[in-house]
Structure formats: C-alpha cells, structure tokens
Amino acid sequence: MAEHVTHEHDVLVIGAGGAGLRAAAEAxxxxxxxAVISKSLLGKAHTVMAExxxxxxxxxxxxxxxxxxxxxxxxxxxxxxxSWRMAELHAKEAPACVRELEAWGAVFDRTADGRILxxxxxxHRYPRLAHVGDRTGLEMIRTLQxxxxxxxxxxxxxYTVVALLKDGGRIxxxxxxxxxxxxxHLFRAKAVILATGGIGRAYKITSNSWEYTGxxxxxxxxxxxxxxxxxxxxxxxxxMIWPPSVRGILVTEGVRGEGGVLRNKDGRRFMxxxxxxxxxxxTSDTExxxxxxxxxxxxxRRPPELLTRDHVARCIxxxxxxxxxxPHGGVxxxxxxxxxxxxxxxxxxxKKLPSMYHQFKQLADIDITVEAMEVGPTxxxxxxxxxxxxxxxxxxxxxxxxxxxxxxxxxxxNRLGGNSLSDLLVFGKRAGQYAAxxxxxxxxxxxxxxxxxxxxxxxxxxxxxxxxxxxxAVQHALQDMMQDLVGIVRxxxxxxxxxxxxxxxxxxxxxAGVSGHREYNPGWHTAIDLNNLLTVSEMVTRAALERKExxxxxxxxDFPAKDDKFGSCNIVIRKGPGGEMQIRREPIPExxxxxKQIIQEMK
Amino acid sequence: xSTATFRIWRGEKGxxxxxxxxxxxxxxxxxxxxxxxxxxxxxNNLAVRWxxxxxxxxxxxxxxxxxxxxxxxxxxxxxxxxxxxxxxxMKAFPHVRDLVTDVSWNYSVKKNIAKFTxxxxxAPDGTxxxxxxxxxxxxxxxxxxxxxxxQDVCHVLREHHMHEQFVGPRFLVYAAALEMNPLDQADxxxxxxxxxxxGLCNITKCCTKVCPENITITDNAIIPLKERVVDRFFDPLTxxxxxxxxxxx
Numbered sequence: 001m002a003e004h005v006t007h008e009h010d011v012l013v014i015g016a017g018g019a020g021l022r023a024a025a026e027a028x029x030x031x032x033x034x035a036v037i038s039k040s041l042l043g044k045a046h047t048v049m050a051e052x053x054x055x056x057x058x059x060x061x062x063x064x065x066x067x068x069x070x071x072x073x074x075x076x077x078x079x080x081x082x083s084w085r086m087a088e089l090h091a092k093e094a095p096a097c098v099r100e101l102e103a104w105g106a107v108f109d110r111t112a113d114g115r116i117l118x119x120x121x122x123x124h125r126y127p128r129l130a131h132v133g134d135r136t137g138l139e140m141i142r143t144l145q146x147x148x149x150x151x152x153x154x155x156x157x158x159y160t161v162v163a164l165l166k167d168g169g170r171i172x173x174x175x176x177x178x179x180x181x182x183x184x185h186l187f188r189a190k191a192v193i194l195a196t197g198g199i200g201r202a203y204k205i206t207s208n209s210w211e212y213t214g215x216x217x218x219x220x221x222x223x224x225x226x227x228x229x230x231x232x233x234x235x236x237x238x239x240m241i242w243p244p245s246v247r248g249i250l251v252t253e254g255v256r257g258e259g260g261v262l263r264n265k266d267g268r269r270f271m272x273x274x275x276x277x278x279x280x281x282x283t284s285d286t287e288x289x290x291x292x293x294x295x296x297x298x299x300x301r302r303p304p305e306l307l308t309r310d311h312v313a314r315c316i317x318x319x320x321x322x323x324x325x326x327p328h329g330g331v332x333x334x335x336x337x338x339x340x341x342x343x344x345x346x347x348x349x350x351k352k353l354p355s356m357y358h359q360f361k362q363l364a365d366i367d368i369t370v371e372a373m374e375v376g377p378t379x380x381x382x383x384x385x386x387x388x389x390x391x392x393x394x395x396x397x398x399x400x401x402x403x404x405x406x407x408x409x410x411x412x413x414n415r416l417g418g419n420s421l422s423d424l425l426v427f428g429k430r431a432g433q434y435a436a437x438x439x440x441x442x443x444x445x446x447x448x449x450x451x452x453x454x455x456x457x458x459x460x461x462x463x464x465x466x467x468x469x470x471x472x473a474v475q476h477a478l479q480d481m482m483q484d485l486v487g488i489v490r491x492x493x494x495x496x497x498x499x500x501x502x503x504x505x506x507x508x509x510x511x512a513g514v515s516g517h518r519e520y521n522p523g524w525h526t527a528i529d530l531n532n533l534l535t536v537s538e539m540v541t542r543a544a545l546e547r548k549e550x551x552x553x554x555x556x557x558d559f560p561a562k563d564d565k566f567g568s569c570n571i572v573i574r575k576g577p578g579g580e581m582q583i584r585r586e587p588i589p590e591x592x593x594x595x596k597q598i599i600q601e602m603k
Numbered sequence: 604x605s606t607a608t609f610r611i612w613r614g615e616k617g618x619x620x621x622x623x624x625x626x627x628x629x630x631x632x633x634x635x636x637x638x639x640x641x642x643x644x645x646x647n648n649l650a651v652r653w654x655x656x657x658x659x660x661x662x663x664x665x666x667x668x669x670x671x672x673x674x675x676x677x678x679x680x681x682x683x684x685x686x687x688x689x690x691x692x693m694k695a696f697p698h699v700r701d702l703v704t705d706v707s708w709n710y711s712v713k714k715n716i717a718k719f720t721x722x723x724x725x726a727p728d729g730t731x732x733x734x735x736x737x738x739x740x741x742x743x744x745x746x747x748x749x750x751x752x753x754q755d756v757c758h759v760l761r762e763h764h765m766h767e768q769f770v771g772p773r774f775l776v777y778a779a780a781l782e783m784n785p786l787d788q789a790d791x792x793x794x795x796x797x798x799x800x801x802g803l804c805n806i807t808k809c810c811t812k813v814c815p816e817n818i819t820i821t822d823n824a825i826i827p828l829k830e831r832v833v834d835r836f837f838d839p840l841t842x843x844x845x846x847x848x849x850x851x852x
Contacts, residue, residue: 041652042710043749044660099729105719107733107741107784114732132742138659139745149710150718157707180699209654243631249657359657362676364631472643516648519615520700523647 004175004184004452009035009154010439011432012174012187014161014216015195017045018137018424019404019431021144022097023193024153026432032439034153035187037176039196039211041157043145046197046208047424050137051252051355052121053129054101054425055418056094060111061118062126062298067091069125071595072602074419076278077123077308078383078412079552079562081229081570084591085390086410090419090426097425098130106143108132120257120294122306123416125282125602127296134252134353140421159185161215162528163455164192164223164400165447171223171399172445175455179525182518184456188447190439193393193431194220194386194402199233199536201475201529203379204483207239207250213529214536216406220386221535221575225395228570228586229384229408230536231543232553234415235488237312239378242328246363248378251333251356253417255373256305258352259294260335261287262316263372264324270331271304274315279307281603291341310414310553313377317488320376330376336369345369377488381420383411383553384543387572392434393427399438399445403431413552462527465513471527474508478533481505486541491557498541506534538581543571546583604629607679609637610687611649617698623687628679634690635663635674638702650701658815661750665702666691671752671813693755706751712770715798716778720789737785744780744824746816749773753810753820759803769800772810772820779824782831796832801825 011027013020016038028034038045059065070091075082098116102108108130109117118127132139149155161176165186173188196216200208221227238251256262264270275283283304284290290303305312316331326332335353339345346369350357353368360366360373386395386402390409393401404424411419462471485498509530514523549563550556569585576582607628610621624641635653642649653663656675663674668682668689682688696704725732753772759765770778778795781787795801804825811820818824 040654040662041706044654044662046655048660048748049655049657102731103721103724103729105721105781105784105787107738107745110733110735110738114734115730117735132745135659135746138748142745142749146713146718149714155710157710180705209656209660211654244629245632245636246657355659362658362678363633470643470647472647476643514647520650520703521648522642522650526647 004186004456006186006188007035007154008188008444009033010189011191011193011435012189013037013193013195014174015039015045015197015404015406016042016155017195017197017404018047018140018144018421019428020193020195021141021148022425022428023195023403023432023435025144025148025151026429027436028148028151028153030433030436032436035156035189036148036153037156037159037161037187039158039160042155043141045141046212047137047141047421049207049250050140050421051134051250052254052257053119053131053136053418054094054098054140054421055121055124055128055416056098056130056422057091057128058095058098058116058118058130060115061296065126065128068598069602070094070128072599073124074410074416075412075599077414077416079414080412080567081551081588082412083390083409084595086427088595089390089430090410090422093426094422097422097429101140101143101425104143104147106139108139119254120302120306121417122253122256122312123308124418129418131254133351134254134355136421160525160528161219162459163451164219165451166223166397167445167448169398170445171397172447175452177459177518179520182521182524184459186447186452188444190442190444191399191401191435193435194400194406195404195428195431196406198382198405199540200379202479202482202533202537202540203487204479205239205248206379207236207248208379213532215529215532216402217385217539218532218535220395220397220400220402221539221573223397223400224575225397225400226387227385227408227539227573228387229412229543230382230539230573231547231571232383232413233379233540234309234381234383234553235313235377236380237309237316237377238333238375240364241330241376242364242374249359249363250378250380251373251375252353255333255335255353255356257294258335258349259291259338259341260305260333261303261337262305262312263332263334264319265326266324270319270324271307271312271315275304276307276311283307308414309417313488314555316377326374328374330374332372333375334372336371381405381415383413383415384408391430393431394434394438399442401431401435403427413554459528462512462514462524465511467511467513469508469512471509471512471514471523471530474505474512475526475530475533478505478537482537486537486544489555489557490544492545495541495545499538502534502538502541509534539573542581542583543573546571546585607637607684608687609641610689611638611641611702612691613649613701615698615700621689628684632679633675634667634677634679634688637679638674638690650699650703652703659748661748664693664750664752664755666693671755673750673752673815676815693751695755695757695761696751708766709749709751709754709773712774713777716770716774716781717789717791717794719781719784719787721786722788731786733785741780741784743818744776746818747773747776748816750815752813752815756809756813758807758809765800765803769803772804772825774799775801775804775828776818776820776824779828782828792831792835795828796836801829801832804829
C-alpha cells in the first residue's frame with residue numbers, strides 16, 4: 001500500500017457548494033470538529049451559477065404568501081412524488097434561512113420600504129424569490145464561504161473523494177486525493193455529509209461544470225445507500241444555443257420573470273397553445289394579463305412562460321421538431337420588447353439582468369436590450385439522489401447524510417426554480433445539525449486497510465494501462481449517447497440500447513489509460529470521475545425504463561400520459577449483493593390530513 | 604473551420620517552456636474552448652482550472668497574449684489568429700503546473716479581515732431595513748468573482764512581492780464592501796492602514812482595467828478607504844478631537 005495522510009474529524013462534509021457550506025456552518029456551530037472537502041477552489045461550486053433567487057415565503061412583496069402556499073406550489077410542481085415532509089419543512093424553514101443569510105452579510109435587492117425584495121418565478125404563485133440581480137448564487141456562496149472561514153473548520157481545497165469507508169454497517173470515513181500533489185488522504189470521521197451536487201456531465205448539453213459527475217450519488221450507491229427518483233433529470237428550458245461553444249450555458253428564468261416572452265420563428269407566443277389542466281386556473285388568458293402579472297399586478301395571473309420547467313422545455317422541443325424553431329435549432333426569448341411598455345427599458349434590463357446582458361454581449365455579440373436571444377433546453381439539475389430521512393437527512397447507511405442536489409425527496413418529479421437555493425440552506429442546515437448530533441453520540445469507526453488498499457488500487461489503475469484511448473474520448477461518447485437516448489423524450493427501445501452502450505463504455509473506461517504523473521493531472525481525474533458518470537448514467541436509464549408513464553421531467557414517447565399506478569410510488573435503486581443494480585418501486589407514505597387539506601385549498 | 608496555433612506554457616513550479624499546439628477553431632469559440640480541445644485531443648494532462656465557463660466563478664484566469672483575462676470570456680475573434688496565441692499562468696502567485704498557480708495566499712489573507720458584524724436587527728422579526736441606494740454601493744463590490752486578476756496585475760504584489768505587507772486590490776474591495784455596508788459595525792480602518800497596507804497602493808488603476816466584472820476598484824473602493832484612513836490618522840482636526848476623546852470613525 002502506498003502512503004497516505006490521515007485526518008480525523010467529527011464531521012466530514014464532502015462538497016463545498018451551498019449545501020456543504022451551510023452544513024459545515026451548522027456542524028461547526030454545534031461545537032464538533034469539521035472538515036470540508038472541496039473539489040475545486042472554495043467559492044467556485046455550481047451554486048455560483050444560480051441566478052434567479054432563493055424561494056422563501058417571506059411575504060415581503062405579496063402578503064398573501066405563506067408557507068402553506070409555498071408547500072402547495074412545491075408539491076404541485078413535483079407532481080406529488082415529493083417527500084411531503086421535506087416539502088413541509090422546506091416551506092416552513094426557508095424564510096428563517098434567508099434572514100440568516102442577511103445576518104451573515106448577504107446584501108439582497110430591496111423593496112421600497114427597505115426589506116428583502118422578491119421576484120416572480122415559474123410555478124410560484126406569488127413573488128417569492130429573494131434575489132440579487134441575476135447573481136443570487138454568487139451572493140449566497142460568498143456569504144456562506146466568508147462566514148465559514150471564521151468558524152475554525154478545516155477546508156481541503158481541490159481534493160476529490162474516491163471511496164467512502166465503512167465499519168460494518170456504519171460510515172467510518174472517506175478516501176481521496178489532492179489535485180496538486182496527487183497524494184492520497186484518509187479522512188476518518190464519525191459522520192459524513194455528502195453535498196456533491198449533480199450529474200450534469202453525463203449529458204452533452206449541460207449548464208454544469210466538469211465537477212458534476214455524480215460523485216456523491218455513486219459514492220453513496222457503492223456504500224450501500226438507497227437512491228431514488230433518478231429518472232427525473234431537469235432540462236432547463238432556456239440555455240444558450242449559439243455559438244456552438246456556449247451551448248448549454250444557462251439563461252436565467254428571471255428573464256421571463258421580468259417580462260421576457262418566448263416566440264417561435266413566426267413570432268407566435270407558442271406557450272399559450274398548451275396550458276396543463278393543473279395550472280389552467282393560475283395562468284393568464286391574454287398577453288396583456290401576463291404582462292400585468294410580471295409588473296406586480298396582484299389581480300393578474302402568470303403568463304404561460306412561467307409554467308414549470310419540464311413543461312416549457314417540452315413546448316420548446318415541440319416547436320423545434322415541428323419546424324417552427326429559430327435558425328440554430330431553438331426558439332426566441334425576447335426581453336427587448338418591453339421597451340414598448342416601459343420607459344428606459346434598456347437601463348431597466350441591464351439593472352435587473354446584468355450578467356445576462358454581459359453574457360450575451362460578450363459571448364454571442366447580442367444586445368439583449370435590442371434583440372431576442374436564441375435559447376433551447378440544457379441539462380441543469382437532477383431531482384433524484386440519495387434517499388434520506390426527511391428530518392435528519394441521514395441515508396440508510398448510519399452516519400452517512402446527504403443534502404442539496406445529491407439528496408432526493410424535496411422536488412419530486414420536477415423542481416421549481418428558486419427551490420434549489422432554499423433546499424441547500426434548509427437541508428444543509430439540518431444535515432449539519434443531525435450529523436453533529438450523530439458524531440456526539442458515536443465514536444470513530446474502525447478503518448479496514450483492505451478497503452483503503454482497494455480504493456487506492458482502483459484510483460491508480462488508469463496509470464497501469466497503455467490503452468490507445470484516453471478518458472476524454474470515452475466521456476464524450478457517453479455524453480453524446482445519453483443526450484440522444486435518455487434525454488428529454490424517452491422510449492423503451494432507445495433506453496435498452498443505452499444500457500448496452502453503457503456496458504461497452506464500462507469496458508472502454510476500464511481500458512482507458514492516462515499519461516504523466518499524479519500531480520495536477522486532469523486526464524487522471526477525468527478517468528476516475530468517468531466511473532461515477534457511468535454509474536449514474538445507468539441509474540438514470542434503469543429508473544427511466546421502470547417508470548412507464550410521463551410525469552414531470554420524465555417524458556416517455558411510448559407512455560405519453562400519466563399513470564396513477566406510478567403516481568404513488570418512487571423508483572428506488574440499490575446495489576445488490578452480487579454488485580448488480582437493483583430497481584424497485586416503493587409506495588410514498590400517506591400524507592397527513594392537514595397537508596392534504598392545504599393542497600385541496602390551493603387547487 | 605480553420606486552424607490556429609496556441610502557445611501554451613507547460614511545466615512545473617516555475618520551470619517550463621512554451622509548447623505550440625495547432626487545433627481547429629470555429630465561430631464563437633473562446634480561448635478556454637481551444638484549451639479544452641487541446642486537452643482532450645493532444646495533451647490529456649494539461650493542467651488548467653475552470654468551472655462555470657460563463658464568467659461567473661473566476662477560476663480560469665490566465666495571461667492571454669500578455670493580458671490578464673478569463674479564458675472563458677475571451678473570444679478568439681478578439682485575437683489576431685494569424686500569429687500564435689500565447690497562454691500563460693498568472694505571475695503574482697507561485698506556479699504549480701502548466702496554467703495552474705497556487706492562489707491559497709488569497710484565502711489566508713481573507714481570514715484576517717474582520718468579519719461582517721451587523722448592528723442589532725431593526726425589526727422584532729430579526730430583519731434589517733436598507734435602502735436600495737445603499738445596497739447598490741455594496742453590491743458593486745460583491746459582484747467580485749475572486750478571479751484574482753486584479754492581484755495578478757498589482758505592481759505591489761507582482762513586481763515587489765509584498766504579499767506580507769499588502770492585501771492587494773481584491774481584499775481592499777472586500778474590506779470596502781464590509782466598511783460601506785450600512786449594517787456593519789466593525790472598524791477596519793486601523794487595520795487598513797497597518798496590516799492591509801493600503802498606503803502601498805499608488806493608484807495606477809491597473810486592477811480596475813483588468814476586472815472582468817467591471818468593478819471600479821480604485822475609484823469606488825480603494826480611494827474612499829484611503830480617505831477614511833487619512834481622516835482618522837492624518838487629519839489634524841480629527842486628531843485633536845481624538846485627543847480629547849470626541850473622536851469619530
């Protein structure tokens with residue numbers, strides 16, 4: 001066995017985005033020793049890309065809002081597959097979490113009377129998103145980062161975990177490497193929190209960076225935890241599509257919240273053509289009413305552009321497929337048109353959407369105050385993840401917790417915009433609190449050297465191979481395949497083909513070699529991450545095959561309608577005793593009467 | 604499609620040399636796209652930091668044809684492609700490998716700046732009131748994506764290596780965001796003068812010129828902070844007041 005450095009902490013947090021940093025803050029405040037492992041530098045996680053805002057029923061802008069409305073909106077958006085307990089906790093606790101961010105130094109946009117301003121967003125009945133222009137995620141991660149560095153925790157920047165270690169049934173720590181030197185590190189911990197984010201890199205067109213290779217999903221799976229809802233991958237309706245090199249970069253829903261409209265090549269606002277029954281009562285009938293809604297008219301209903309992301313993405317795909325798309329295969333998103341409605345529109349747009357303005361100006365030579373943008377769906381988020389106890393966020397491996405995107409439950413079949421940042425805060429905090437509690441009640445587990453040796457051997461394997469093919473080629477082929485065969489619209493034949501291809505890719509990945517040595521070698525890192533991508537791709541495909549209906553973000557051409565049989569169960573995945581991937585349906589627990597009542601009232 | 608040459612610094616811990624790579628380029632590409640293509644096809648172990656690829660995370664800082672820039676926001680059509688495009692790591696920090704430098708100094712500097720310390724909440728529900736006008740001023744500084752390009756071009760750090768005496772423009776902006784936050788009550792003025800070394804800045808505005816977020820670093824952050832230091836420590840009237848115990852911040 002090669003050398004490694006050993007570290008000991010009460011709580012180990014893997015991931016340093018919003019959920020990880022919030023969890024670490026809570027655990028540190030509880031008085032236990034905390035380590036945070038960050039795959040990149042601190043403050044660079046995907047949370048910085050969140051633009052629109054944090055959903056919380058503060059009721060600063062519309063006093064009709066309350067946790068009850070937020071709860072009902074979240075459940076409706078998730079097509080009732082959500083963990084109702086998580087949706088309840090989230091709606092109740094998000095406002096306090098936002099206020100706490102302000103106490104830690106976040107500077108939100110303000111209402112006229114000096115309180116935190118809130119904006120409209122898809123699927124939210126009232127203006128609910130606390131925001132800072134269109135860079136809310138940056139504000140959030142910086143606030144958490146600057147808060148955490150004064151709490152005495154150890155931060156390991158540019159470290160990657162390759163395996164979780166167990167002692168019997170419970171968690172005992174994690175094994176990983178540092179990027180700069182390529183040395184191995186053993187992290188012993190009483191409790192481990194996974195906060196590794198998403199799986200976007202399994203797809204070709206994505207808003208996610210290189211980091212989002214499903215590490216936490218795969219680590220938890222191999223450690224024996226259950227995962228659920230993996231068939232639900234959110235394709236954000238508006239990503240950039242031109243020029244090709246920027247394809248997938250996010251265009252915030254805030255554009256539509258501020259009055260931006262979607263048009264096809266004929267200039268038609270096609271979103272009016274298909275309004276789901278569940279939203280018919282809440283959606284405007286006319287363009288005029290939609291505009292009034294975006295301008296704060298409390299009697300107006302939301303424009304159809306602000307329907308849920310799954311629906312908008314499918315409508316865009318339909319327009320393109322039926323030949324009504326824009327020149328580069330998307331549709332037009334127009335905010336410039338508001339100049340017909342308000343004075344100083346150009347200044348207003350730059351003030352409300354500054355990074356969108358710069359992004360298009362610099363990367364696409366488009367002035368969004370003058371011209372329409374071309375947009376199309378991009379892989380953005382995975383609703384599925386580690387199955388956790390709703391209150392504590394603990395997985396079914398004792399001592400292993402999960403929070404944020406790598407956990408499952410809050411969002412069900414489709415996540416509402418803005419519910420991600422609040423998810424990170426509410427459940428990051430809870431994971432930190434309960435992990436600290438677990439750490440206080442348990443001692444360090446025993447580390448088994450054979451597990452460590454196996455993890456190390458696995459990590460170093462790519463150097464032993466002289467395969468002609470490098471890891472990038474396999475990764476790109478996998479991304480193309482997932483995009484084509486397990487994308488926005490799915491069918492059994494294609495997904496069975498996808499499973500075969502995944503087996504081929506596994507073989508290719510096991511042969512892919514890397515050159516050079518262990519110090520800051522991205523080829524090596526890609527080879528390691530590729531294993532996780534393959535695991536999560538298989539999970540998504542198998543879960544999607546199992547759900548023979550269309551619901552939320554999961555749409556099947558061969559089963560285009562909802563099926564009640566599937567409306568009351570989650571698809572749960574677990575590693576079987578022989579290493580095979582096991583899929584089963586599990587009924588959703590019965591919702592308490594009071595919560596059912598809320599949903600009825602808000603229909 | 605046409606071909607362009609990229610002259611990339613390869614090596615470790617300061618030692619190394621430029622290596623030329625030719626690769627296909629197409630309309631709309633940015634420098635980071637070309638680097639990625641080279642990494643995927645010709646040099647799998649080429650070390651480079653990046654994350655968001657949209658100018659929001661500040662990871663891919665480098666010197667492109669000698670100019671400090673984000674690789675993800677530098678369009679190839681803004682560069683003369685008939686000659687090789689040189690890409691080098693930042694110079695104000697210790698070199699690690701290829702385009703990657705050790706920026707950990709920045710993280711330790713930040714730890715030593717007094718944290719946000721709000722006044723008691725204005726309302727019983729634990730919230731504060733703030734005018735948007737006051738928020739605007741602080742929000743300009745909070746746009747910072749910590750790319751450290753301003754640190755890279757600052758003469759005090761780059762040429763004079765005074766990392767022990769001077770926190771650099773990034774952390775003067777950080778201090779300004781705290782000092783000008785209407786809710787904050789901590790006093791960083793003595794530290795600005797002593798530990799942060801604000802006097803070492805001679806207002807050449809190089810930092811402002813390279814800021815990808817267009818923060819008016821010198822005029823809006825550093826100069827007002829310098830004025831606070833001068834008012835506190837060098838203004839004869841204030842000094843007099845302080846002697847008699849009537850000093851103000």
